[in-house]
Amino acid sequence: MYQKVFKTALLTTACWFGLQAQANSQNVEQLFKTTCASCHGQELTGGMAGSLVDSQWQTEGTDDALMNAIKNGIVSAGMPAFGATLSDEQVRTLVVYIREAGAKAKQAKQPESQMGKTFKTDYHRVVTKEVTNSDGIIWAMDFLPDGSLLYTLREGELWLMSKGGKKTQIKGTPKVWHKRQGGLLDVYPDPDYKNNGWIYLSFSKPAGNNAEGESIAFTSIVRGKIKGNQWVEEQTLFEAKAENRKNRGWHFGSRFAIQGDYLFFTNGDEGHQDDAQNINTQNGKVHRIYKDGRIPKDNPFYNEKGAQQTIWTYGNRNPQGLTLHPKTGELWSTEHGPRGGDELNLITKGTNYGWPKVTYGMNYNGTPITPHTNLPGMQQPVHHWTPSIAVAGINFYTGDKFKNWQGDLFVGSLAKKQLHRLRIANGKVVEDEIILKGLGRIRDVITAPNGEIYLTINDRNANHSKIIAIAPK
Ligand code: HEC
Numbered sequence: 001m002y003q004k005v006f007k008t009a010l011l012t013t014a015c016w017f018g019l020q021a022q023a024n025s026q027n028v029e030q031l032f033k034t035t036c037a038s039c040h041g042q043e044l045t046g047g048m049a050g051s052l053v054d055s056q057w058q059t060e061g062t063d064d065a066l067m068n069a070i071k072n073g074i075v076s077a078g079m080p081a082f083g084a085t086l087s088d089e090q091v092r093t094l095v096v097y098i099r100e101a102g103a104k105a106k107q108a109k110q111p112e113s114q115m116g117k118t119f120k121t122d123y124h125r126v127v128t129k130e131v132t133n134s135d136g137i138i139w140a141m142d143f144l145p146d147g148s149l150l151y152t153l154r155e156g157e158l159w160l161m162s163k164g165g166k167k168t169q170i171k172g173t174p175k176v177w178h179k180r181q182g183g184l185l186d187v188y189p190d191p192d193y194k195n196n197g198w199i200y201l202s203f204s205k206p207a208g209n210n211a212e213g214e215s216i217a218f219t220s221i222v223r224g225k226i227k228g229n230q231w232v233e234e235q236t237l238f239e240a241k242a243e244n245r246k247n248r249g250w251h252f253g254s255r256f257a258i259q260g261d262y263l264f265f266t267n268g269d270e271g272h273q274d275d276a277q278n279i280n281t282q283n284g285k286v287h288r289i290y291k292d293g294r295i296p297k298d299n300p301f302y303n304e305k306g307a308q309q310t311i312w313t314y315g316n317r318n319p320q321g322l323t324l325h326p327k328t329g330e331l332w333s334t335e336h337g338p339r340g341g342d343e344l345n346l347i348t349k350g351t352n353y354g355w356p357k358v359t360y361g362m363n364y365n366g367t368p369i370t371p372h373t374n375l376p377g378m379q380q381p382v383h384h385w386t387p388s389i390a391v392a393g394i395n396f397y398t399g400d401k402f403k404n405w406q407g408d409l410f411v412g413s414l415a416k417k418q419l420h421r422l423r424i425a426n427g428k429v430v431e432d433e434i435i436l437k438g439l440g441r442i443r444d445v446i447t448a449p450n451g452e453i454y455l456t457i458n459d460r461n462a463n464h465s466k467i468i469a470i471a472p473k
Contacts, residue, residue, distance in 0.1 A: 027366030028093040035082070036094070044101040049079065052098045053105040063360075063373070063386075066095050089368030096340040096362050100387040107416075112438030118473045121421070122433050123404035131454065131467040132161060138456040138465035140186045140255075140393070140444050145194050147449055151456070151467065154183035158201070158231065172231040173224075177206040177217035180249030186265075188256040190223075190291065197225040198291070200237075202254040202265060207245040218245040219252050219267050219282070223291070237263070237293035238310060240282045246270065251283075255322035255393070257331060263291045264331060264347075268318030273356040276315050279307045284355060286319060286333060286347050288312040300350030315353040315378065316345070320443075321394035321411065334391035334411060337361040338369060342388045343381035344411070344422070344429065354378035360386045383422065383429040390415035393444035393456075401451030401472050410435075410453060412442030419445070419455060419470075440466065 033042065039049035050058065058077065059065035070091045073081030082091070113119065118127045134153065141151035147163040156176040161167045176184045182204030190198040205220040224234035251268030258264070269276045269284035276284025279301050287310040289295055301307035321334030331347040341361030345353055358372045360381075374380060385391065392412045397405045408431075411420040417438050423431035436442075440457030448454045448469065458465035 025367055026090070028090075028097045028362065029366055031086075031090060031366075032094065032097055035086075039078075044098065045105075053101045055102060055106070063095055066098060067091055070094055087368070088371030092371050092373070093362045093366060093368050096360070096386055097366070099340065103387050110434065110437060113436045115439065115468070121435050122431075124402050125473045126402075126435075126470050127473040128436070128439070129469050129471060131469050132165070132167070133464065133466040134159070135464055137183075137458050137460075137463065138443070138467065139184065140188075141454065141456055141467060142187055142189055142446060143449055144189055149454075149467070150187050150189065150199070152184045152187045152201070153465075154178060154185065156184045156203075158184065158187060160226065160229075168229050170226055170229055170231050173201065174203055174205070174220070174222060174231075174234070177204040177215070179204075179215065179217070181252055182217050182247065182249055185252060185254035186256050188258065191258055198223045199226065200256055200258075200263065200291075202252075202256065204247070204252055205239070207247075210246060210248070214248055216245060217247050217249070218270075219247075219254060219265075221263075221265055221289075221293075235293065237291075238265070238287065238289055240267075241308070244281045244283070244308075246272065251318035251336075253316075253319050255320055255333075257322045257324050258291065259324055259329060259331070261290050262288055262296065264288050264312065264322060266316065266319035266322055266333065266335075268316075268320075268336075269355065273317070276317060276355045277352070277357065279304065279311055279314055282308050282310070284314060284316050285311045286313040286316055286322070286331075312349060313347055313351045313353060315351075315355045315357070317343075317355040317359075319345075320392045322347075323394050323396060323409075325407075326396050326398045327407070332394065332396075332409065334394050336390060337384070337386070337388050339364045339366070340386040340388055342385040342391045344383040344391070344394075344409075345379070345381050346427070348379075351379045352377060353381070360384045361388065382424070382427060383432070388415065389413035389418055389420070390441075392442060393446075395445045395447055395453075397447055397453065399447045399451030399453070402453075410445045412445045412455060414441040414443060417441055417457075435470070439468070 041047040044052040071083035073079045137154040139152045139154045149161045158170040158173045184203045186202045188200040200223045204217040207216045210216050218240040221238040224231050247270040250271035253266035253268035267282045275281045295309045301311050302309045319333045319335040333345050335343050338361040341359045394411050409422040418434050419436040421433045444456040453470040
């Protein structure tokens with residue numbers, strides 16, 4: 001008896017150190033196979049123990065409850081406790097893994113949408129129709145007051161489509177660095193366009209080579225005007241400090257919102273995740289400047305030595321959705337998580353959104369980032385998607401065609417090729433409905449002047465995009 005206990009203790013200790021050393025390198029697939037699959041099955045669909053993908057939970061089924069079951073076991077039911085052999089970080093990756101498998105099982109049951117076919121959603125019968133299409137990746141679009149539609153091609157082209165459907169390329173727009181996620185990104189007409197004619201663009205600007213000889217870029221924000229199909233009167237409003245230009249092609253962020261005299265824009269972590277907590281860099285931030293590029297003195301870090309004065313919020317990974325609530329004026333943003341932990345955030349002055357100290361996700365290879373989903377001083381997302389859907393453009397519906405969608409937030413997803421409709425009440429997401437699925441990667445969503453919902457969709461492999469409309473039926 002004594003010997004057995006002693007041996008187990010020794011083994012556990014040895015295992016503990018071994019596993020701790022491995023904790024940050026072992027991927028979750030492997031961990032699940034060696035530690036859990038014997039009871040829960042290779043596909044998580046059950047065996048000796050219950051399925052982890054059928055949404056039927058013995059516990060409460062929340063992240064915390066699953067985490068607790070794994071750490072402390074459910075001894076009476078035959079679930080061993082793993083708290084002594086697995087780190088909190090590893091347990092967190094297992095919870096993400098269980099969520100991924102659950103979503104996959106659920107998705108398999110959901111039919112794909114078809115263009116031109118009428119279908120039912122929770123509140124409206126709708127139909128999709130094609131507005132236009134183009135080679136390349138349409139990154140963003142917006143309407144001008146006369147009903148014409150502006151859109152960017154990430155390759156570096158700005159196009160204007162008249163109300164009648166005639167398309168013209170606007171010449172003379174900035175030369176962009178088109179690589180990986182970089183290129184010509186957001187386009188946004190000034191809310192006061194009728195009077196001032198300004199149009200805002202964000203793009204990746206070449207910055208030469210880094211020490212390793214790789215080509216690098218940074219985000220540049222400009223405004224200009226369109227006169228006779230030419231981009232003219234360009235003004236540069238924001239560029240990263242020279243020493244902070246190091247993007248090799250990832251996480252540019254780049255969405256705009258304008259409120260009064262203020263221009264908000266996002267800059268992702270550019271693949272340098274620790275920068276998100278460093279207020280001396282532009283990376284992993286939402287920024288606020290005046291529409292003419294001046295920096296407001298009441299920005300939260302304006303007076304901090306060395307700080308990037310344009311910062312409005314920090315700890316943001318890669319925000320590619322940004323929009324103002326039409327009634328309350330609140331600023332909302334979606335940001336891409338890593339593997340798991342895509343977020344919807346309410347953006348407020350000076351707030352730290354936690355990346356990469358806290359996240360609901362893990363690394364793409366299934367290794368942990370952090371055990372923490374919450375820490376003091378860091379803001380929780382209003383909503384998160386685990387597994388990730390790859391959240392992109394967002395827009396509150398304000399049109400007159402869908403009366404039961406008034407004020408709902410529409411959210412595009414790239415990887416899962418879904419359009420989500422969120423209803424938000426008292427600061428919480430109370431409905432998350434998938435409206436469309438499978439038509440393509442959805443990058444931007446807007447309410448059209450005629451009350452329809454316009455989306456950009458693209459097929460990455462074919463390097464082809466469409467703008468489609470959702471209309472009532
Ligand atoms: C010796 C068999 C066994 C092993 C190994 C095992 N489990 Fe379990 N697990 C069970 C049993 C039995 C239950 C009780 C509920 C059931 O049957 O689903 C359970 C319950 C759970 C629950 C709670 C599910 C619910 O319905 O709320 C989770 C989460 C879970 N296990 C995850 C894991 C993970 C992750 C691992 C690997 C680290 C693992 N289990 C390894 C047998 C096992």
